[in-house]
Amino acid sequence: MTTIPSLYTWAGGQEALEKLTTVFYAKVLKDELLEPVFRHMSPEHSKHVAHFIGEVFGGPPVYTTEDNGSHARMVAHHIGKALNDTQRKQWIKLLLESADEIGLADDPEFRSALVGYLEWGSRIAVINSNATENPINENAPMPEWGWGVPGGPYQP
Template identity: 70%
Template sequence: MKSIPTLYEWVGGNDALEKLTEVFYDKVLKDDLLYPVFKNMSGNHSKHVAHFIAEVFGGPSLYTQGDKGSHATMVAHHLGKMLDEQKRQRWIQLLLQSADEIELANDPEFRSALVAYLEWGSRIAVINSTTTENPVNENEPMPSWGWGETKGPYIPDTD
């Protein structure tokens, strides 16, 4: 029986994700709505985001090992940014346009998984952007995204 590839393998690995985020953040910096949010991002921002997505999609630990990041680190980047629904939707729109532009895997199964992840992650980013307290501690595992299975809502440990 064939094994099912990870989303990371299916998308084409790190090179494909780095190309996606590079094209995407170039669009973001030209967008009147999103530019103010991202104008001070580091030169490595798009690469770090690609590494984060790679790890979430079942790839190597490029973000946690190579970039020395964590789930808590990624959440911290959104704290206090006061994102709203209009910005969230534009972010998704530009990312999906970028995916089409670079001809990222476009089969229905992959795109469904990608859009589900973007919806989930961007909605969490909006929630976290309205606070200055990080709800995720450094020991929390990285999110893991697959082909559509759900594992229920994340409920922080209150012990």
């Protein structure tokens, strides 16, 4: 492989991420631990989250341009929600189950990057959910997540 694709491309692009979040949030709404947190989410919530993940994973800036989002605005959705580690772990479990269910790339390097991002992002969400003010400036850049070490998709 001469060029290393972005995580966004390797995952299957926007279509795959939107399928992932659609399947995932359907599970969330049936989960007794998470449903109360997401009970009042907008009908567009799963698509916005897919756009956010896509942008973070190196895709086009759909979240910031079409959804008028930013890193600060994503963080703002978590302020005051008082999330806990049990909810965080369940959130990750359901998301990974959804990834398996839709056939998202399952090579070790991609899944390592995905799990690393989910661990990082969900722990940040718990911290921010217990804050009273947004710690992120509106002008802060969007996070960027890559392959990490050793870098790139698995090549036997």
